[in-house]
Amino acid sequence: MDRRTALKNLALVIGSTALLPRCTSHSSVAHFNSFDVTYDQQSLVLDMAETIIPKTATPGATDLGLDKFIWLMLDDCTKTDDQKAFFKGMGEFSDLVKKTYNKDFADCTKQEKMALLSTFEKKPGDKKDAKPANNYSKELNGFFGTVKGLTVFGYTESQYFMTKEIVYELVPGRYNAMYPVKNNMKA
Amino acid sequence: MANLNVDSAKERTYDAIVIGSGMSGGWAAKELTDKGLKVLMLERGRDVKHIKDYPTTxxxxxxxxxxxxxxxxxxxxNPIVNRCYAFHEDAAHFFVKDAEHPYVQTKPFDWIRGYQVGGKSLLxxxxxxxxxxxxxxxxxxxxFAVDWPIRYKDIAPWYSHVEKFAGISGNRDGLDTLPDGEFLPAFPLNAVETYFSKHVKDHYKGRYVISARCAHLSKPNQIHLDQGRAQCQERTxxxxxxxxxxxxxxxxxxxxxxxxxGKLTLRPYSVVESVxxxxNKGKATGxxxxDTNTKQTEEYYARIIFVNAAALNTNLILLNSKSKRFPNGLGNDSGVLGKYVAFHNYSAHIGAEVEGFEEWATDGRNPAGGGYIPRFRNVYxxxxxxxxxYACGLYAYRGFKHSYEGIGEDFKAGLSKKEYGPWRVGSHMMGETIPKESNFVKLDPNLKDPWGIPQLNISVDYDDNDEKMKKDYVEQLTEMFTSAGFKNIKAExxxxxxxxxxxxxGGAxxxxDPKTSILNKWNQVHSCPNVFVTDGASMTSTSCQNPSLTYMAFTARAVDHAVSEMNKGNI
Structure with missing residues (x-):
């Protein structure tokens, strides 16, 4: 068995630890240490994450349980003030969806979801430090930024991504300081 | 009863006691047991066994x-330890939490500690x-300070001694500012680092960019395999x-x-209250x-004592070791104990973009971290x-180019692209600071730690010299980066x-001269010659090199002297 196979097997044995909130099957509310989250709020965050990292030929946010990671990080690794701002921003986001489409985010089409979330993004070609051209509040922009940031963080640090997309090596066993790049893959 | 006490005292008597199990304490124990002495090693924290106690590895x-x-x-x-660059989920268990061992900051001081067998040598x-x-x-x-009682020729053979055993990778660069050692193969510079190295050599007299020398087994020798160690796997x-x-x-x-x-007894959970x-005997006896588990006080005895508790805790122990002979702390006739503490100035770094070198990247990871620029200011x-x-770290790197702008399918696909982005280059300063009487530690007169030992009161700060040096680092590196053609240079x-x-x-x-220092040229307390201090506390000045290798060499040299003095009956 070569080293690479051995490591892969090791990964299978160790597995990954999914941490679920204390949520009973009959309750629509998930209880975290610092806050409770309603079913609608959970769905909203999951829908947003799936819009940002959708299922394609490869797993998306729902398949990878990224929403659970978002809530975990918000609960454990976020300052109380930032948690409050997150929920305030989430409320404003729901209002924005209603105002724009006269329905909930869950009922929007994929195109509508994409169009709305894109208003939080800079325009292509904008400068690095440019701000998105919207007039949303700090909390509203911050809410989207947090959901997107944690979605991408959770995705790029997921077992799937780090074993199938950009392979993470626990034991490189080499340092090649002059590694030739023959055909730098172009976009 | 009397006999029982005699027996008990006998059981608690060793040839030598080593306080601390980290970088220098480990060396003291190794050298003392190599010479056949029966040694007790005291460690205030828990045991950390190699491999078995690396839960995240x-x-x-x-x-x-x-x-x-x-x-x-x-x-x-934990605002203090949280500022340390390595305090993350994978290694937090090796750091002391703020509340664990409180101290007084008369001036802000981030005291980063590792209380376990191995100490900070793990980190x-x-x-x-x-x-x-x-x-x-x-x-x-x-x-400034006082003259070092030794010169390079005194310590050079001991550098060789510890380097061979520890395993140091590096090139024989032939620089008089940074003497060559007993090296395993160096980790090479990458394309941009190599370019910058050549550029600096060609354009700046007396400035060099070399492969950083580091304690990694790039190619182990038999002595390393004998320790049960294997080749570095570049995991970083x-x-x-x-x-x-x-x-x-x-x-x-x-x-x-x-x-x-078989000659070493390791006793974890043992906070040293005093030497x-x-x-009557006119010497240290134990x-x-x-015991941090039982909270009981116990005494251990030995002919010689090595204090290797890490710089500031060594000061704390010596200051707290009061007797009729030494009312102000062991060996403190001069009154300088705890004073002339210094450190390294790391408060500036610089980064830039690099154009070109697109045909090169790196593969794997570099444990040495990149290059090193030995001190070039005020040398001759x-x-x-x-x-x-100051010395400078120097590193260039190139990763995959990912856009974090956008959402949806294209954005997702973009995160998996393996197209290399541009190179970046960076550096940080490591400046020498000047030991001063006004930079000191002392026992707090009121506050005690959880073991009833006075808290350490720390009063250490930067000075005008440090500010000028920082400014010079930014100017010089900006100029060198500009001259090399690097773009968008930003110093912080x-x-x-x-x-x-x-x-x-420093501090001891x-x-x-016993009137102005605590230790002689053998790291031996002037006025209590069976006590040795060979960790950071012993340093007369700081230079700008990372200090651990020098602690190791001082320790091995001091043990050699101590055992020779014991054999002569002098201590």
């Missing part, structure tokens, strides 16, 4: 609950450069503890080596500890408006508190 990034980030509650409860950045006579001769030439997860023993730590190297001799001085003569100088300075460099030194300095 083989974990993948996604196996960490928060992917490496520390929970906010922990961060908020260090593994950079290992020798000092030269430009360093040992510094205080005498430039008129060192702070978790290395299951290969690829880098030098007391846990992988000196401590198990000493234990295998016992017998006024050590008083507090005083040439600036500040004293001494900060006001990080002393201590965060984790290179605090070496010197020729």
């Amino acid at each position: 083989n974990m993948y990034p996604w196996e960490f609950k928060h992917r490496g980030e520390m929970p906010m509650k922990v961060q908020e409860a 260090w950045a593994r950079q290992t450069q020798r000092w030269s006579d430009f360093d040992f001769g510094g205080p005498a030439r430039d008129g 997860l060192c702070q978790r503890g290395c299951p290969f023993g690829g880098y030098f730590s007391a846990n992988a190297s000196t401590v198990p080596w000493a234990l295998r001799s 016992i001085y017998d006024d 050590v008083r500890i507090i 003569k005083q040439e600036t408006d500040f004293l001494r100088g 300075t900060n006001h990080q508190a002393p201590g965060l460099d984790i290179h605090e030194m 300095r070496m010197g020729n």
